[in-house]
Amino acid sequence: MRIKRILSLYVAAMVFLSSLFFCVSSAGAASGASFTPRLTEPAKTNKYYFDADYNLFYKYGYGMPNCTAYAYGRAYEILGTRPDLCPYNAGEWWTYNIANGFYDYGQTPKLGAIACWDNYDSNYGHVAVVEKVSGKNVTFSESAYNSTMFFTETISTDDSHMGYPGYRFLGYIYIGDFSNSSSGGQAEEPTRKMATQLWKITSDNGVNFRSNAGTSYQSLGVIPYGTNIKIIETKTSGGYTWGKTTYRSQTGWCVLDYASKLGVMGDLNQNGKVEISDVILFQNYIAKKATLTATQMLLADVTGDGNCATTDTVMIQKYIGGYLANL
Structure with a gap:
């Protein structure tokens, strides 16, 4: 999420001047254009993210995984032309855009917008791209510096920090108007199984560990009092709540009515x-x-x-x- 200042003022000026060769601005080119949400990691052959001729951050050695390299490449991918975005640290993107007057900005999440955070210093921070807006829920696509190549997350606008409690959420940079896009509302969250839960056996006598969810199934042994177990699936049978777990290299089921949930x-x-x-x-x-x-x-x-x-x-x-x- 954090990067060093990677370009000199000279290079930044050259980037700005090169953008003048386009007949229309990036924002203007995107007005009314179709928007396709990105919910999967871009291929290594995608020029917007992994080509020095297209991605400034990649060119100067600060490519993905990096939030700025990703957001810059994603904006280029959306617009089809080089975006007028900050070539510096993520925490500078917000003030850089305002100072140069490149794009409109505000506090309302919109498709394709660049979400900006800083560390209360207008220097280090984070940037992400809005892929879906559904009521109060905003789905971002993003990358994390020197960590995760690509991921998505959905955050409620009720969260004043928009998912990053240690950072200050600044707002959105609107690189284009995609309000009439037919594909804008089609983004979906990755399909997952139930989040793995951690439980602790609380019965003094332990609980029977069975081959399936039900008291009539074969007993595989007893899980003793105080044992912590990971539950990957739950179901109700015979008036009990059962959890699927692995214990001593065997996979089976145990009653959770005699256990305490510690968390996810x-x-x-x-x-x-x-x-x-x-x-x-x-x-x-x-x-x-x-x-x-x-x-x-x-x-x-x-x-x-x-x-x-x-x-x-x-x-x-x-x-x-x-x-x-x-x-």
């Missing part, structure tokens, strides 16, 4: 959802800028190796991006 794997802030704010909290923990409770540590250890490390954050980000069905 990867949901470090325990708000019931696995999202980028959990990754930020995890990264702050690794950097020794935040602490985690014992339960949060259990939810963070998605690899199940007993450690909370970078490998866990990578898996969580892959899940958020739709590359993993569950954790």
